[in-house]
Amino acid sequence: MNKKKKRLYMRSAILAVLAGLVIYALYTNLTRETRGNLEAGDKAPDFLLTDLNGEKHRLSDYEGKGVFLNFWGTWCEPCKKEMPHMEKLAQEYNGEVEILAVNVGESQFQVSNFADQYGLTFPIAIDSGKEVMDAYGVDPLPTTFMIKPDGTIDQIVIGGLIQEQQVRELFERVKPSS
Amino acid sequence: MGKVKCECGHVNPNGTILCESCGRALTEKAKNETFVDMRYEGSARRSQTYNKTIIDKVWNFFSSVKVGIWIIVCILVAASFGTILPQEFYIPSNMPAETYYEDVYGTFGKLYYTIGFHDLYNSVWFSALIAALGVSLVIASLDRVVPLYRALKNQRVDRHESFMKKQRLFAEQKGTIQPGDLEKIRAVLVNKRYKVKEKNGALLAEKNRFTRWGPYVNHVGLIIFLLGAMLRSVQGLYIDELLWIREGETLQVPGTDGEYYIKNEGFTLENYQAGEDPEVFNEAINRVGTVAKNYQTDAVLYRDEKNELPGAKPELTELKKDDIRVNQPMKFDQFAVYQTSYRQGEMKAMHFALTNKKTGREYGKVVIDLFEQQKLYDLGNGYKVELLGYYPDFDGFTEEGEPTSKSPLPNNPAFLFNMITPETPAGEVSFAQIQNTMEPLGETKYKMSFKNLETRDVSALTIRKDLTLPILALGGIIFMIGVIQGSYWNHRRIWIREKEGQIYVAGHTNKNWHGLKREIQLVLAGTAIPEPIDRQKE
Structure with missing residues (x-):
């Protein structure tokens, strides 16, 4: 029964196409919410920000070094707690792991005032249009992205880093192996 | 299970009821019926024939119209449940859905939430029902249209008399067709736009077959x-974003990959005025107080010529200016920007005066932009105000006595000033809020007296792009x-045949039998061929 076989193949093919469409539709519908969110292992989106001293920082220029990318605000209490640890380790890991602190849309005055108050020397940039924040899908502050020397995200830390040890462990993870 | 060969010699697919070619009944059931079932021309519905493999069983399930109708009923019933309480999308965004439904609607609300009706239209099972409908449509159609097409294509001009006898419109009479009668009939039929075929003294006239499709x-x-x-859920085809933008702000338009920027040049809310606007509004104005007339954002659209990385300073060129009003979006490059919401009176700047407490004399005014402060405000003549701290949403002091802010929004702005005057060159520290000043480091001779508040409105714009609309329109x-095509034409056929001294006439249409009867009347007028009778009326 050649014809019968042909019909079976035909039906199987049509059903397969339909099943494919249905699965695709259900999948895209269900993942719509989380789509575009960054995860560990993803390539960190590149950006270009100007820090308080007028220096430009492009993420891709940091390739070969680990990056501690921190999103913060002056009003946020946990941000205030983790800053001193960050300052200390920035000195210690100088040249190996760089800190980029991105303030989310506050005024120049507020940010410089804060930096002076806490004696921060690592680069701090203001993301005035919240463009970088959107690109990284940051919701609560602080959020820290640990970026490996190859430019991929090693870990995303949501919330404050209270202990110096926690920050040190993160630094160790993205330190270029030499 | 094989082919069915009809007496006429035509080989029919298994399951055929009426021979595709001559129309003879092939099953016992069909032989015993008074009328033939012409719905699918007695063709073999593909699903009815094989039922062996899983594939066949799935196919048969979806090919059933009964199943299809049940799917539609299920969708209707399910969809109606989603309308009992507001969907999650419509509840206030600051309330978690877990508690909102129970708090507002009680036990029923809790049940509604637990079952998952709060987000019904995005649920897996609802999507699955819609998908089942789609599958059913494809398979049920294929299962019918292919055999029907075959049957109509293979039909013979000289149908078997048993087929004609079982048509609803039928007549037979002893005799022979008069010479010239067929020509006459053919002329009338062609005039009525029938396609006429003749073979072995038999005639088939058919028109509007396309209406069957x-x-x-x-x-x-x-x-x-x-x-x-x-396709709406495919990235890039459908964008629906919200942008809150303050008066005077220029922001990237979300969803455009940084290509476009938009500036809010001002938001206006107009109300209808009793006396000024048409009288019809008076009643409503009296009843509810205010009736909105217009919500409008004066917007400027820019393109970022460089469109570098996020965070990079854009190089803007103005593309256009437009007033965005409700239902009158600004359109550009497949995008439409709609007026969606607004918030009035957000604090923008505060005015203070450096005042000598004793004399009350003012030594100049300081205007502090709540979004862009200066470190030092020089009032001249040795009078200066240094800004030590800014707390946009002041909510108290820490244990160490440091002022704190609970958010970056200027809801309750507070300032720490250092006032330098020729009288107090070392400076005096004052903590100032609206209508309130404090002297944390001891009594001062001067104070920053609050003078004035500048506010501005914030407008919410919806950015929408929908590339699926042309597809939806095409489908529609x-x-x-x-x-x-199926409603305004009728598929009509007339068969005339002479066989062994007997004249047979039959007619069939898929609807409007009256119309066909009248047409046959005209066609056969003036000939000796008997007019078929509608036997269903008898």
Whole structure:
């Protein structure tokens, strides 16, 4: 029964196409919410920000070094707690792991005032249009992205880093192996 | 299970009821019936024949119209449940859905939430029902249109008399067709736009066969429509974003990959005025107080010529200016920007005066922009105000006595000033809020007295792009073509045949039998061929 076989193949093919469409539709519908969110292992989106001293920082220029990318605000209490640890380790890991602190849309005055108050020397940039924040899908502050020397995200830390040890462990993870 | 060979010699697919070619009944049931079932021309519905493998069983399930109707009923019932309480999308965004439904609607609300009706239209099972409908449409249509097409294509001109006898419109009479009668009939039929075929003294006249494809065209339209709806979830085809923008701000338009920027040049809310606007509004104004007339954002659209990385300074060129009003969006490059919401009176700047407490004399005014402060405000003549701290949403002091802010929004702005005057060159520290000043480091001779507040409005714009609309429109148009094609024409056939001294006449139409009868009357007028009778009336 050649014809019968042909019909079976035909039906199987049509059903397969339909099943494919249905699965695709259900999948895209269900993942719509989380789509575009960054995860560990993803390539960190590149950006270009100007820090308080007028220096430009492009993420891709940091390739070969680990990056501690921190999103913060002056009003946020946990941000205030983790800053001193960050300052200390920035000195210690100088040249190996760089800190980029991105303030989310506050005024120049507020940010410089804060930096002076806490004696921060690592680069701090203001993301005035919240463009970088959107690109990284940051919701609560602080959020820290640990970026490996190859430019991929090693870990995303949501919330404050209270202990110096926690920050040190993160630094160790993205330190270029030499 | 094999082919069915009819007495006429035509080989029919297994399951055929009426021979595709001559129309003889092939099953016992069909032989015993008074009328033949012409719905699918007695063709073998493909699903009815094989039922062996899983594939066949799935196919048969979806090919059933009964199943299809049940799917539609399920969708209707399910969809109606979603309308009992507001969907999650519509509840206030600051309330978690877990508690909102129970708090507002009680036990029923809790049940509603637990079952998952709060987000019904995005649920897996609802999507699955819609998908089942799509599958059912495809398979049920294929299962019918292919055999029907075959049967209509293979039909013979000289149908077997048993087929004609079982038509609803039928007549037979002893005798022979008069010479010239067929020519006469043919002329009238052609005039009525029938396609006429003759063979062995038999005549088949047929018109508007295309109307039989109406339902299938209609289904194709529906399937395209469903595909279009599905494409909405494909990235880049459908964008629906919200942008809160303050008066004077220029922000990137979300969803445009940083290509466009938009500036809010001002938001206006106008109300209808009793006396000024048409009288029809008076009653409503009296009843509710204010009736909104217009919500408007004066917007400027820019393109970022460089469009570098996020965070980079854009190089803007103005593209256009437009007033965005409700239902009158600003349109550009597949995007439409709609007026969605607003918030009035957000604090923008505060005015203070450096005042000598004793004399009350003012030594100049300081205007502090709440979004862009200065470190030092020089009032001249040795009078200066240094800003030590800014707390946009002041909510108290820490244990160490440091002022704190609970958010970056200027809801309750507070300032720490250092006032330098020729009288107090070392400076005096004052903590100032609206209508309130404090002297944390001891009594001062001067104070920053609050003078004035500048506010501005914030407008919410919806940015929408929908590339699936043309697909939905195409689906809709094809759907309507199918409806029209199937509704406004009738597929009519007339058979005339002489066999062994007997004249047979039969007629069939898929609808409007009265019309066919009148047409046959005209066609046969003036000939010796008997007029078929509608036997269903008897």
